[in-house]
Amino acid sequence: MSANPFEGYLNDNEKQVDDNLNSDESLLLSTKELLSKATPSLEFCKISVEETVDRLNTNSKTGLASTEEANHRRKEYGPNEISVEDDESLWKKFLSNFVEDRLILLLIGSAFVSAIMGNLDDAISITLAIIIVVSVGFVQEYRSEKSLEALNKLVPAECHLVRGGQEAHVLAAVLVPGDLVCFRIGDRIPADLRITEAFDLSIDESNLTGENEPVHKVTSAINKETFNYDTSGIIPLSDRTNIAYMGTLVKEGHGKGIVVGTSTNTSFGAVFEMMSSIEKPKTPLQLAMDKLGKDLSLFSFIVIGFICLIGIIQGRSWLEMFQISVSLAVAAIPEGLPIIVTVTLALGVLRMAKRKAIVRRLPSVETLGSVNVICSDKTGTLTSNHMTVCKIWCLGSMTNKLNVLDLQKTKGTNFKNYLTDDVRATLNVSNICNNASFSVEHSKYLGNPTDVALLEQLSKFELEDNRPNVKKIHEIPFNSKRKFMATEVFEQDGSHVLYVKGAFEKILSYSNTFLNEKGKIEKLTDAQKVSITECAESLASEGLRTLAFAKLQMKGTEPVTKLTEDMVTDLTFTGLIGMSDPPRPTVKPAIEQLIRGGVHIIMITGDSESTAVNIARQIGIPVIDPKLSVLNGDKLNEMSDDQLANVIDHVSVFARATPEHKLNIVRALRQRGEVVAMTGDGVNDAPALKLADIGVSMGKMGTDVAKEASDMVLTDDDFSTILTAIEEGKGIFNNIQNFLTFQLSTSIAALSLVALSTLFKLPNPLNAMQILWINILMDGPPAQSLGVEPVDHEVMKKPPRRRTDKILTKQVLRRLVGTAVCIIVGTIYVFVKEMAEDGKITPRDTTMTFTCFVFFDMFNALACRHSTKSIFEVGFLTNKMFNAAVGLSLLGQMCAIYIPFFQNVFKTERLSLGDLFFLLIVSSSVFIIDEIRKYWDKKKAQNDPSYYSMV
Ligand SMILES: Nc1ncnc2c1ncn2[C@@H]1O[C@H](COP(=O)(O)OP(=O)(O)OP(=O)(O)O)[C@@H](O)[C@H]1O
Ligand SMILES: [Ca+2]
Incomplete structure (x- = not known):
């Protein structure tokens, strides 16, 4: 579920299977048409930055003058949000429910016929029952819509705004035309912008134009003379090279722009309106439910047709037979099933969001339960991402690895005394x-x-930040692939120096001299190189991130024209620094649980092998034999996909890995048929996130690009939240199985009851109104409340579900048939017993049967709260909605028996307390039998550990 309506339509997203190509094409065409309409960006792309600033009365450096001005404009243009107005009124929707359902129409027809034949009582009863059925259905549908809407608001767009010269991080919704916005690599553009500054800027517009190549953006106006207009005078979107469109993603560089169009006045907005009127593709689970619903309908129609035929042959009143058949059809068809599934998924997603995992696509909820490999970044996800410098080592002052300056052990000392020249x-x-x-x-x-x-450690040495005293000229920025950073500066005394820091093996390979404790440069011997490596390894094997530092006196007093990587050579090594980044405390228990549940955990890190192995051991990722379990980035480069797929089973740590490696890793895992969750936060992680079954991005540290590509966002960046999400995902699936058991067993019981009594020439045990009331119980609140059953943490003990597994497993089927048989036998027993007492059918008899069935159903619901655990383990009070739903249903049943008006509607009579007690005892059998089954299954599971995996 994402706010981006293009997902899965214009992108050829691998995860979406779209068999409806034709409608996709027509969709593309109408999208193109919409996009060629004039939006403000068309006007502003033709004029210069200065003119844009003038027209919008703003400033290209400081933005709009004040918040008042912005508020003023917001009154005119509205907030920068795209919401889809629902123009149909609630009443209309409600009424349309009567007309759209053919069965309901049939029922209304039968009420008419009853009225015409003088059976006014019946007509009114049926009408009332219909109104109740439709209302309950309507309320449920409405709730489902509302919860789906809430999903869309989970990941609000944010941006960097400059107003009155002040920069602030704000919600994109506050933007108005004239606002100045900064953006950088990884960001999502918050509105249509006329670009005013662009540095190496390229933007991925594939979600608007379908073009996969990022577009290079500039600031200059499009020349009206040289540009080849098509006849309409419209410049195609992809040619407006000075416009950054809302919803597109910055792939490289950074820049600034002035907002020219917001909300529906943008190209994105124009298409969004159209897209949101199109139904979202359904999830596999929803599709499976639809199919199940259809199969069941067909089945019940056949059975009902049969009942009807036999009844009429037997000479029963055809009107009564007709009414019963139609009500039976309404009841037996689980028309509420797809809605309940949707609501269950949506509510589950909202619950996950509260637990810090935002699922962006509904189908991911189902996939989560099948995940059997998790690939996680180390820094920030497994660790807390708060680094502290612990150790410093310099060759001159400390000579070997036994002698390290430990900033934590020697607390309270003044480290100023340790400042030899190399330190x-x-x-x-x-x-x-x-x-x-x-x-x-x-x-x-x-x-x-x-x-x-x-920087934080400088104060321990009473040093100040020295950067204001030098003039920075060029920089090679750090990135995860390069693994070092270099800065070219002029010192105050005019000397021209290159400062370099980075992964120790990189820096060491670029160095040929070192700085000694007296500040003299000496040649680096091979033996000394070995000492440095030994020391670095020793720091790293303590789990410290180890960086090496070096400098280079540059020739000439003029800055180089361009600082390139090959200039970083012949460096003078100065020293090593080791910093700790402790694992998050929640990670170890989470990993333990996941491993116990059969999930393979893989750590992917840019850090060195030794650091990675130490951290992996700290958090309980098994590294038995580092030769087998750890794979270094260089080795990975030499392997083919097949080779990787062959060994990856044993690997639990990838060290010195780059974001590009992640793609190979996901590919290899998927080739083996694993269901993979992969974390990532950078722009380069996006392809791997897309390819993974569950791409997981970081809410705090992650870029918008990564978030767009992901299926799930962790708002706290914490690995253990993945466990929570998997747990919820599995729980939701169990809940769906549970309410299916409930619904289907009730449905089968009701059908069989009427069928059997017809076959044995007994009068109908339930009348049409009673059947409709039972329909509300099985399609309505009690079933829904089973969908929100809190997650049982023990689901993690079960292995991941195989992707191909059915929802209606053998166990589920066996269970629901057993339950149905129990209900049928019990209800028929009560019916026959009542009938035998006086030899004829009185309202009392049907009231007893009716109430018996309802009580059965409520006990059945109670049994369905958990598939394997006794209710005494689950607890009676743990699902409030369930208790409320069952309470209300029982209250409704009491109304049906005791309130004269409803007695008329349902053709019932008052029952004595003794009657109710008797019915409770009979109907509790379904619950008791199920408890015995659970106990028995558990016994079996204890004797045979492998049994658990089958349940
Ligand atoms: N700011 C930096 N400047 C220079 N070198 C750095 C910097 N940050 C990290 N390094 C070096 O690059 C190596 C890899 O860092 P990188 O950022 O790729 O890992 P990471 O992505 O932070 O870790 P992880 O993959 O576990 O999240 C580090 O071990 C360190 O030696
Ligand atoms: Ca129904």
């Missing part, structure tokens, strides 16, 4: 080659956590 130089590199910045608002450093940690 000082290392700290200086870590300071200057650094992009974190101090935020006065938050009174702490913000930025890359590694960079932040390096």
